[in-house]
Amino acid sequence: MKLTTFFIFCGVMQIHAAGYSQSSFTLNEPNTTVGNVLKKIEKTSGYTIFYRQDQVNLRQKVHVVAENGSLQSVMKQVLQGQPLDFEILNDIVIIKPADSDVGQQEIISGTISDPGGEPLIGASVIVKGTTNGASTDAGGKFVLRVKGNAPVTLLIKYIGYASKEVSASPGQTGLKITLEADGAALEEVVVVGYGQQQKKDVTGSVSTVSAQRLRDLPVTSVDQKLVGQVPGLLITSPTGAPGGGTGIKIRGSGSIGAGDNPLFVVDGFAISNTSGQTYNPLNIINPEDIESITVLKDASSTAIYGSRGANGVVVITTKRGKTGPPVVNVNAYAGSQTIPQKGRPQVLNGTEYAQFRRDIIVDDRTARGLATTDADIPEAFRNPAQYGEGTDWYSEILRTAPQYNVDASVRGGSESTRYSFSLGRLTQEGTVRYTDYERYSIQANLESDLSSKLKIGLNLAPTAGTQNRNSFETGFRDIITRALWLSPIVPALDASGNRTPYITSPGAIGAPNPLNSLEFAGTKEKFFRGIGSAFAEYEIIKGLKAKYSFNVDYSANRSFNFNPSTVGGESSPPPVVPNSNTGRSNTTNWLSELVVSYDKAFGDHRLNTVVGYTAQEERNETISIFATNYPDDLVKTINAATQIRTWGEGVEKWSLLSYLARVNYSFKDKYLLTATIRSDGSSRFGANNRYGTFPSAAIGWRVSQEDFIKDISWISDLKLRASYGRSGNFNIGNYTYTSSVGRANYAFGGQLANGRVSTSLNNRDLTWENSDEFDAGMDLGLFRTRLNLTVDYYNRITTAMLYTAEIPFASGFGSAIVNLGKIRNRGLEVGLNSRILEGDFTWNTNFNISFNRNKVLALNANNDPIYSGRSGEGSYTHKTEVGKPLGQFFGFVMEGLYTDAQDLANSPKHPTSVVGSVKYKDVDGNGIIEAVKDFAVIGNPQADFTYGFTNSFGYKNFDLNVLLVGSQGGQILKTANEYLTNIDGVFNVDRKVLNRWRSPENPGDGMTPTTNGARVIYRDVNSTWVEDASYLRIQNISLGYNFKQSFIGSSQTIKGLRLYGSVQNVATFTNYSGANPEASTSGSSVLVPGRDFTNYPLPRIVTFGVNMTF
Amino acid sequence: CNEDFLDQNRETELSGATFFKTESDIKQGVNGAYRSLRDMGLFSYWVFGEMRSDNTTFQYNPPQRGQENREFVDVFLVNSTNTLIQDYWRENYSGIARCNDIITYAPAVVMPDESRNQSIGEAKFLRAFHYFNLVRQFGGVPLRLSVTQTPSDAKSAGRATVEEVYQQIISDLEDAAAKLPPVYGASDKGRATKGAALALLGKVYLTQKNYPAALLALRQVTSLGYRILPNYASVFSPENKNNDESVFEIQYLGAVPELASNFIYQFAPFNSGSVVTGDRNTTLSYNAGWNIPTQDLIEAYEPGDLRKDVSLKEGFTDPEAGFVNVPYINKYNHGIVDIGSTDDNFPVIRYADVLLMIAECLNEQGFVANGEAFTLLNEIRVRAGLQPKTSGNVNPSLRIQNQQEFRDAIFQERRVELAFENQRWYDLVRSGRAVAVMTAHGREEIPKQPIPSNSYMVTENNLLLPIPQREVNLDNLTQNPM
Known part of the structure; x- marks a missing residue:
């Protein structure tokens, strides 16, 4: 093997080493050359033979015959007659001049590990400028013999890692060398x-x-x-x-x-x-x-x-x-989560709220020409100053929450059997009180070569845990939202130090103390999910392998929520009748798969083919029970309830039968071709359309392998790629192609009479949606791959889109699932990673940026727009129309306020409009402002581009990582304004309401209306809710310290020790007024993107951790 | 693997492909068609039949401003995007589609003719009832008479004319009357009868001012064994469901939560706590305080009218605040069966209504002093504890001298006899009095509550509801003039 290609192929060999290395040879080469026989040994043995062309005469004729001979004996025959010697180190054979062993030899030894402290097995270590080398064993250890006493430079290489040069003195032992990952390596x-x-x-x-x-x-x-x-x-x-x-x-x-x-x-x-x-x-x-x-x-x-x-x-x-002795890794971290101050919703404090409520009454009376005296003001609001700051309910429900994680693994194996066991435990408390998450996970896998041809394996990965939550992100009654609108003039604790059970003030909507709801009325979910798989792989003839695997995914979830008499609900003070919600779910999914692959290289051609047959089936069973009329809170199980009010059982099944094939072909390592095809039969589609075929093809050209580029030293790699193909989307739910008949009972003669009715429409032609995508890409490596650039352009067109189309109610149904319409996504992706500095001080970067443009090309026969989403007033919030991106925001267009009576008289208005109330654009021009008919597109949630930028610095034992992420140009619809700027006076509100119109002399900011009228349309979706969602977030900063041998060298047990600290969600730079520019309401779908109705806030997490290797 | 592997059928529901094949399927389908009444009856039925009229209004709820759409129906600020209108449209058409399934599939099912006729008769009665609701509220609407098979035939052929819709209603009711039995056994009480079909047919003709045809239909009802119960209160008692005076009523079953009614929870003043409902465990909120009787209606009851106290209360007594003068409907208030559940049925047609309709037809065909029409009117009055009205009565308030005065008397009697039974709005419209009455009603109501000043601008145009905007868009329907 030539030096230049040694390292490239070393990677491949390494992969196969475990399976191929053999120690006995049968060769019969009576008349061949040294070069040929070396190639043959390499090919059949898995050994890499390492030599310098100027030292070995490859054309020398030799005679090699061996019957179960050892490598040593074979090599001796090969090198017969040349002044050469050889050395075998693990999988490497090094040929060197015969005199190299002559003279004094000193030993250099050490271990090579990755930054996590894990030993790197099979890394090569070479004395720079010589052919003298070694590779590391299962413990990451290497031993070299060198002549003389002069210091030498060791060159260490390992696939996937940046090469490293280390100076060493003969006689030095116990070197600890850490390789840094190199994501761009071609050998990957x-x-x-x-x-x-x-x-x-x-x-x-x-x-x-x-x-x-x-x-x-x-x-x-x-x-x-x-x-x-x-x-x-x-x-x-x-x-x-x-x-x-x-x-x-x-x-x-x-x-x-x-x-x-x-x-x-x-x-x-x-x-x-x-x-x-x-x-x-x-x-x-x-x-x-x-x-x-x-x-x-x-x-x-x-x-x-x-x-x-x-x-x-x-x-x-x-x-x-x-393969190797057991390597034990233990990782642990502990973190602290807090909600950053920036982005916390700013609502009125106690004094401001009382004043606001007082002012509403004054303004109303003034508008009606009445004077206001104290008698007209509820006593609670007569002296606002008494409340001071009042209660900040949002802060009341938050806390600083710890988070812990420990996991341990042991991995290793003999030549024939390899194992990996790990277990982990995670405990995460929530930053909202009384919420948490706990997970236990185990993974065990075992692989064994029963013979040189048969390999079997088993993998089990059960995970279980609990989650304590509440009904967050569901609407204005959820706890987090409630914490913003509850009256701030009510103290959290009463005079005797107990929680105030029910929070309300005159005219306000009341609700239970959110802490009671969190503590006593939360939902506990217990989950279990286990994945198990087993496989057997048999090599039929050289290069032809058949692999059969059977996989099972089983999950069981159970959730329970008990609402005790002492908590109550919105507008429903305790005591209330206790009730409970129970949910159970079981899913079993199995996959049976047979894959046959064939690898073959002949001359300049390499061929790799895969054909497969798979069958997969899933069955999901759910039960939900709403039980009520519990006599008390003492027994919470369903049997204590005196009434099961609603219940349901669901069974969802699907099956998929597939045939697949792929061919990879390369010619001269320069011209690449990939073709794939898959045929799927799915239970989800109508009998008329059960099977679909999905073909694709791709070509690649490794330009850098061409002679005219090869000599350009600064281009280390250049590949051009293009692909085109079709894939599908079958996520339409089960059975949707056939109409369903559901329960609809009635009563006759004072008795229940069973009834059934059609609940959905038939569509036997229903099928998957097709996505046809063209991709053109380039991979470029410069300066010995210190700079790697990947650029992709794609154009993806989805046709026969599956969606729930609204249909006229006169048909008896409101919607039907159809295959209609066409969407295009096209975009550009750029990934750039670089190793800017090497040596003592290292600096690597990884930058990526993505531009995606989404456009609806067709929708339905008339290309009628699709309206989606529901505001609190029942109006649509999004519009999807041909020629525009998906899910545009849709609402009233704010024009300001009616400045005076004349303005009001001369402008289009709503029945409830008054002077100082909100003035919307009369989109349909009929002189009347009304929801939906006067709605227009008011914003676009789709970002112009998104990006991520990682910087990694290393200096001696320290490493520092900084990850920035961001998004530019998208907008967000702050639907939380539905209550945050609700001017009815029933809620606490956003501080911007302080700047509202109060009289012509006191017009406020000109955009916040009076409390006197048009309050309902002001809280309906409008353009003031649309904000720029662009942001730049420092997602993570971490700093690690890797202990040197000098510190742990005396320890025989600890082989690696690393400490680190990290901060996640360090800071977000955005103009968005809400907490999280990426927030989206529960139930958000593609048609209703970008709604922020107050989500569970994102914590900032400070973590300290340790990685240990034994 | 064989092909069966890909056949994954529903287990928790039946599939339309295999349903409507047997007699049992058809019977269950009919029951399912009645279910639409149950859902609509709980809300939309009274919102558009009663609350929109001068009989009732709503209790203005300052902290709960989330229900403006309901208020706007009451105060004539309704527009085509009002969700309540869309709901009403949807509920009626959903019922129609269920009837179409029966009418389409029953003829081919192997079942006794008697049973088949009854099922088709019930479906046609219900379909006519839904179209009658639609044509009176929206005018001409799309006529959907067959089963929608796939999404591609979901669209209608546009709006039919008012006459075409009425033609269909009449033809359905005539067929229903021919196919339905006059009475049912105890376990089927509550199904549509021959009498129900004829009474509804009479009401349809009366609405069309076709008095001879109306009379012909209504006269047949009188021979089917109905009678006026001696006690007005007992007509509405859950103890006495489907009584001899009941021609057709919507069935509720308090013992089964999904079939229970909850009228009192909606009709009680929102600030009445548990005083009116008697349910300490349910807090009244924005869902309460609706369909509140107006002062004008309260005053419409003559002194001594026994019906007044049965039908409404003028206020409730709060344990702390004393008497609170917010009236509420008491007709469907017979205590609760369980939290949130009551057992009250809701009347659609009563025999008293049939008698008053006959009296009205007779009078329209010619005034006969102290004739049969007077007898019928007075049968209703006497039961209510009132003096008969007669021609030449010495008491001017009981004197009817001509056709117009009799017309007024019937109109007045219907108002109080049938109060809160969703007849008032349609009586106002078919008598041509709606614009004047509602304008006057508005003048009375506007000062009482902080409702928009442009409320109650009642014109002939807004006696019809706008077609829901969604349907205008999706079904290419022309909008009513606004």
Whole structure:
């Protein structure tokens, strides 16, 4: 093997080493050359043979015959007659001049590990300028012999890591060398759908993030780790609820009715996923167990997932054991979460509120020409100053909350069997009192080579835990929202120090003390989810492998909420009749999969093919029970209730039958071709349209391998790619193609009479939606890949969109699921990573930016717009129309206030309009202001671009990471204004209401109306709710210190120790007045994006952690 | 794997593809069609039939400003985006679609003809009832008479004319009257009868001012065994559901929460606590204080009218504040069965209504002093504890001398006899008195409550509701003149 290609192929060999290394050879080469026989040994043995061309005569004829001979004996035959010697170190054979052993030899030894302290197995260590080298063993240790006493420079290389040069003196032992990750390395192996590929061979748009790059982000779930890491992958954090989920989108929204969540594939198993804020399904995986995450973006990489690939695919690979002695890792962190002051809603304090309530009465009477005396004012508001600051309910419900995580793993293995066990425990208290999340996770996997041809494996990953929550993010009655509108003049504690049970003041809407609701009326959810899989892989002939796997995903959730007599509800003071809500859910999903792959290289051609057959089925059973009329609070179980008011049972099933195939072909390592096809049969579609085929093709050209580029030294890699293909989206729910007949009872003769009615329409032609995507990309590595640039342009057109169309009620139905319309998403993604500084002081950066433009091309026969969302007044809040992006904000257009009687008389108005009340634009021009008919598009939630920027600095033992993320150009609809600027006087309100119109002499800010009239239309959706949602957030800063050998050197047990501290959500720079520019109301869908109705706030988290290796 | 692997059928519901195949399916489908009445009867039915009239209004609730849409129906500020109008439209058409299923599928099902006829008759009665609601509130509406099979045939062929809609109603009711039995056994009490179909047909003809046809239909009702109960209060008692005076009523069942009624929770003053409902566990809020009787109606009762105290109360006694003068409807207040549940049925047509309609038809065909029309009118009055009205009575307030005076007397009698039974609005409109009465009512109400000053600008145009804007857009319907 030539020196130049040694390191490139070393990576491949390493992968296969475990499976291929053999110690006996049968060769019969009576008349060949040294070069040929060396190649042959390499190919069949898994050993890498390392030599310098100027020292070895490859054309020398030799005669090599061996029958189960050892490598030593074979090598001796090969090198016979040349003044050469060789040395075998693990998987490496080093050929060197025969005299190299002559003379005094000294030993240099040490260990090589990754920044997390994990030993790197199989890293190569070479004395710079010689062929003298070694590779590390299972413990990351190496031993070298050198001549003389002069200090030498060691060059250390390992795939996926930046090479490093270290000086060492002969005789020095116990060197500790840490390699830094190098995400851009070409040798990197990328996990793709149904297999893996070397990064250089990838033709699709695929981004990989290694666990290495994501360390020091002490977050509770995988998705949170991906924030700002991958171009084209948008992760939003709408909620700070413990255990809550994120919003995940790849390359925009290509669907309006079938969801835009990507497909998640964990170790080859496409798991069922629904993104939710209450319980995030991705929490099943302990982030520490993750080896790498690959995001498949273009159709050529997602089409292999057929009818489920249209929204992109996130492939998660968990850690596996490696051959070697057991390596134990223990990681722990403790954090403290607080809600930043900035962004906390600013409502009136006690004095201001009492004054506000007083002023409403005065203004009303003044407008009616009446004088006001104290007798007209409720006693509570006669002396506002007495209340001072009053009660800040929002602060009352918040706290500084701790968060802990411990996980431990042991991984290792013999030549034939590898194991990995890990367990983790996470405890996260919520920053809203009485909320928390706790998770226990276990992962155990075992892989064994039963023979050189048969490999089996087993993986079990159960996760269980609890979540304590409340009904957050659901409307004006939820606790967080309530904490903003409750009367601030009521003290939180009464004279005897007990919580005031019910908070109200004259004319205000009352509600229970939010702390009582949180403590006694919360919801406890217990969850369990276990993934188990087993596989057997058999190598039929060299390169041809068949792998069968069976996977099961079982989950069971149960939630319970008891509303005791002592708490009550909005406008419903205690005591109340106790009731309870019970929910149970079980899901079993299994996948049976047979995949046959064939790898073959012949001459300049390399071929890799995969064909597969899979069957998957899911069954989900749910039960919900609302029980009421409990006699008291003593027994909370359902049997104590005297009435089951409502109940329900659901069974949801689907099945999917698929055939898939892929061919990867490369010619001269320069010209690459990938073609895939998948055929899916789905139970979700009508009998007329049960099967669909999803083809794709991609080509790649490694320009840098061409002779005319090869000599340009500063271009280390250049690849051009293009792909086109089709994938689908089948997320329309089950059975929707057939009409359903549901229960509709009535009473006759004083008895219940069973009734049934059609509840939905038939649509037997219903089918998946198609997404056709073109992608053109470029990967460029410069200056020995110190600078890597990836650029992708894509154009994705979704047709036959699945969505729930509103239909005329005269049909008897309000909506039907249809395949209509067309959406385009096109965009540009740029990823740039660089190693700016190397040496003592290192500086690496990783920057990505994504531009996505979303446009509706067609909707339905008449291209009627789709109106969606509901304001508190029942008006639409969003409009989707042809030629525009999805989900535009829709509402009244604020023009100001009616300045005087003449203005009022001459302007279009609402029946309740008065002087000083809100003046909206008369969009339909009929002289009357009315909801919806006078609505116009008032904003666009779609961002112009989003970006992430990671800076990593290293100096000696310190490392510092700074992650910035941001979004520019999108808008947000602050629907919380529905109550925050409600001027009825029944709620506490935003401080801007202080600047309202009170009289022509005192007109306020000209935008905040009088309390005298048009109050309902003012609290309906309008353009003052639209704000710029652009932001730049310092998402994470972490600082680590890696203890040197000198500190822990004496310890035989601890092999690695690293301490770090991190701050997440450090600061957000935004003009948005709310807490979180990414907030979105529960139940937000593609058609109603960007609504902020007061979410669980995002905490700032300060964490200290330790990584230990034993 | 075989093809069956991809057949995943519903387990918790039936599929339309396999339903409406047996007699049992059809019977259950009919019951389901009645269910629409239950839902509509709880709210929309009285909002548009009663609250919109001069009989009732609402109690202005300063802290709860979330229900302006309801108030706007009452004060004539309704517009095409008002969600209540859309709900009313939807509820009626949902009922119509359920009837269409029966009418379409029953003929092909193997079942006894008697049973089939009854099912089709019930469905046609209900379909006619829904179209009658629609045509009186919206004018000509889309006529949907067959089952919508797929999303592609969801659209209507536009609005039919008022005459076409009435033609369909009449034809459905005639067929229903021919197919329905006059009475049912105990377990089927509450189903539409021949009498119900004829009485409704009479009301339809009366609305069209086709007095001879109305009379023909109504006369047939009188031979079907109905009678006026001696005691007005007992007509509405849940103990006495589907009594001899009841021609058709909406059935509620307090013992089953999903079938219970809750009228008193909506009609009680919102500040009455548990005094009116008797339910200490339910706090009244913005859902209460509706359909509040007006002073004008209270004064419409003659002294000594036994019906007044049954029908309404002029206030309630708060344990702390004493008597609170907010009237409320008492007709459907018979105590609660369980928290939030009452057992009160809601009358649609009573025999008293039939008799008054006959009297009205007779008078319209020609005034006959102290004739049959007088007998019918006075049968109702006497039951209410009032003196008969006669031609030549010495007491001027009991004297009826000509056709117009009899017309006025019937109009007055219907108002108090049928108060809160959702007849008033339609009586106002068909008698041509709506604009004048409602304008006068507005002048009375505007000063009493802080309602917008442009309320109650009543014109002939806004006697019809606007077509819901959603339907104008989705179904390409022309809007009513506003």
